[in-house]
Amino acid sequence: MAANGAKLEYVVIYFHLSDGEQPKFPLFNSHFPLQVVEHMKLMNLVQQLIETNQKGSHLSFLQSKVLFLNILEEIILLMKVKDYQNIASILTYIQENFTKNITVNDIANEYNLDRRKLCYVFEKRMGVSPLVYLTDLRIQKSKMLLRSSDFSIKEIADRVGYTDYFYFSRVFKKVTGLSPSIFRKQMN
Template identity: 40%
Template sequence: MYKIVIVEDEWLVREGLKQTIPWSDLGCEIAGEAEDGEAALELLEQAVPDIMLSDIRMPTMDGIELARRVSERWPEVNIVFLTGFDDFAYAQQAVRLGAADYVLKPTNPDELEKVVRRITSKLDEARSKRQLAEQQDKHWAEGRPVVAGLDKRETGESREFQQIMDYLLTHFQEDVPLQSMADRMKVSESHFSRLFKKHVGVSFLEYVTNLRVQAAKELLADPRFKMYEIAERVGYQDSRYFSQIFRKSTGETPSEYRKRLGISTV
């Protein structure tokens, strides 16, 4: 269940939000409530929610300032503003600054449900990717690819697909075009893409990238390798592009990863 915090200075509005929205059906639960921004920050110190519903106009600290502080401290929190028509332009500006969405007051339950479903759908996708990445990390260490629901004994297509997965494990650092893999199975590129996503859970490019990043992590742990050497060994001729890919995948640059391991960058 995803955790939600409600920040609203009007008690009746807070109660209405808690009682009229079928939170459990949305895969959510109310983790707490606060009547102003300062109280909300104290609440988040105890437990960080996945979603924060916040009014814009509140005493002590308004919703915009609260959102700014929350985004700086807990960027993973999805903020949804509850705003009156007079604050409509204000809310739009807040969304451009990083809020997930906004809903006009008086709050339409159906509209709020749609917004929450959009956010939880993104959270589900992010969670699935993290779980798959963890599985891939584990299987990479064991020298095996992650292939969901694939039994080598099932069909000729399954066997051919497994052979491609085995090939990728030992040739990921080479140029492995999607079309060439599809040709190996004698299927179209689009069909191969669908088949790959079905069995592996991520796209062909994402999987190859993950293999390269995992290999790069092992090489980064060895201080003998220079950065450009690591880039070339895992399939990237441009070390700057390699750094961009690594950061997008892990959240940190190769240099930052090495620094965290206590290794000087060379």
């Protein structure tokens, strides 16, 4: 997501190294696509960089530099992780089934994986556990419904895969810092 709430199409990262430094960094002259939306940690770092860079203060310049270096580090780590076989289909499965009351065990069973193996591979590729990814997806969808619909909070909880309205409210508040009803009031 871009800072203004629009969908982020792509990000181009340019940086310059002195001639003496270039041989130390083999990725410097490389061009490669990286699906940011598939990696939550990287997506959050890019979002923080965009927001921090817009502040324009001397402190935000230093913070932006640190965030940029963190992004580069994350990209390099992602290039090294080779165990990606099922991640794209697992992401599709989660996105198609998050409205159901699925669990990490359900996802592991769907792909005939041990739960620990699924969590390890998923976290290496995505930067977060499958549960955190699923929770974040549900909260993002519920925020959209809170902003754009007249559904009750209980109905929204049901629509994003939570059968227990009170549990949904606790998770929503833990993630956003606001209860669903206060979030809705602030958005309207």
